[in-house]
Amino acid sequence: EAGVVQSPRYKIIEKKQPVAFWCNPISGHNTLYWYRQNLGQGPELLIRYENEEAVDDSQLPKDRFSAERLKGVDSTLKIQPAELGDSAVYLCASSLEAGRETQYFGPGTRLLVL
Amino acid sequence: QQQVKQSPQSLIVQKGGISIINCAYENTAFDYFPWYQQFPGKGPALLIAIRPDVSEKKEGRFTISFNKSAKQFSLHIMDSQPGDSATYFCAASMLEGAQKLVFGQGTRLTINP
Numbered sequence: 001e002a003g004v005v006q007s008p009r010y011k012i013i014e015k016k017q018p019v020a021f022w023c024n025p026i027s028g029h030n031t032l033y034w035y036r037q038n039l040g041q042g043p044e045l046l047i048r049y050e051n052e053e054a055v056d057d058s059q060l061p062k063d064r065f066s067a068e069r070l071k072g073v074d075s076t077l078k079i080q081p082a083e084l085g086d087s088a089v090y091l092c093a094s095s096l097e098a099g100r101e102t103q104y105f106g107p108g109t110r111l112l113v114l
Numbered sequence: 115q116q117q118v119k120q121s122p123q124s125l126i127v128q129k130g131g132i133s134i135i136n137c138a139y140e141n142t143a144f145d146y147f148p149w150y151q152q153f154p155g156k157g158p159a160l161l162i163a164i165r166p167d168v169s170e171k172k173e174g175r176f177t178i179s180f181n182k183s184a185k186q187f188s189l190h191i192m193d194s195q196p197g198d199s200a201t202y203f204c205a206a207s208m209l210e211g212a213q214k215l216v217f218g219q220g221t222r223l224t225i226n227p
Contacts, residue, residue: 004157033214042120042203042217043158056214091157102148103215105157 002026004106006092012112018080021109025073025094032069033103034077035091043091043105049075082113116141118206120218128226133191135221137204140185144206148215149178149189152201161202162189194225 005024013019025032030051035043046065048056051072060067064083069075079086089108096102120137127133137147148163164171164178164187171178177190191198204218 040220042118042205042220043215044217045214048214093157102160102163105150105159107155107157 004092004094004104006090006106006109008109009107010110010112012114013082014114015084016081018078019082019111020076020078021090021092021111023075023077023092023106025075025092026104029094029096029104030072031095032075033093033095034067034075035093035105037089037091037108039088046077079111082111084113087111087113116216118204118216118218120204120221122221123219124222124224126224126226127194129194129196131194131225133189133194133198133223133225135189135202135204135223136186137188137206137218138184138186139206139216141206141208142185143208144216146207146209147178147180147187148205148207149176150203150205150217152203152220158203191223194223196225196227199223199225 007022032049034046036046037043045059047060047067049069052069065079067077089110091105091108093103093105118139149161150158151161152158162173162176162178164180166182169180175192180187202221205215207215
């Protein structure tokens with residue numbers, strides 16, 4: 001069974017530029033999460049989707065971050081414009097359904113903003 | 115109240131020794147406590163998890179000890195091996211409601227051969 005797929009794996013951009021990250025969850029997983037992991041820290045939730053619906057986006061900086069999950073499968077996280085402080089690893093995770101314990105993480109996208 | 119505090123930040127253990135990592139939480143509504151293992155360049159992977167209705171769970175060399183009254187839980191790695199060298203994160207969540215994982219700060223474990 002394929003795991004959570006993320007692309008790109010690495011991205012280097014200059015500040016004020018836009019950037020987008022893509023995630024393909026495990027087949028059949030209805031719940032999708034985006035986390036941000038700063039260097040030397042644990043992941044922090046940005047947004048959670050149940051199918052197509054964003055049910056928890058309280059930690060998403062909405063002035064510059066946006067996300068979508070069309071058709072309840074793949075998801076895209078966008079930053080526009082990027083700031084220096086956005087440099088981090090952006091992790092996507094999925095779980096079978098709401099309330100199921102195990103979240104499966106992808107390898108992440110490492111973003112460096114110069 | 116959403117924080118999970120993890121210690122130590124880094125740990126060096128000799129091969130064959132016992133590695134112990136501790137976590138504490140404040141929110142009594144948390145009812146699911148997983149430990150994740152992360153290797154460089156990889157995403158976190160679930161190692162072992164516990165619900166608060168039991169005080170201990172063991173899977174192979176990995177054991178979670180849970181103290182509900184103290185709001186603490188710990189990971190014990192028995193017979194630690196060099197392949198266990200990784201960063202370990204404790205986490206907590208509510209399986210109903212918010213459901214988001216709140217992670218500790220992580221412990222970088224090094225097992226010396």
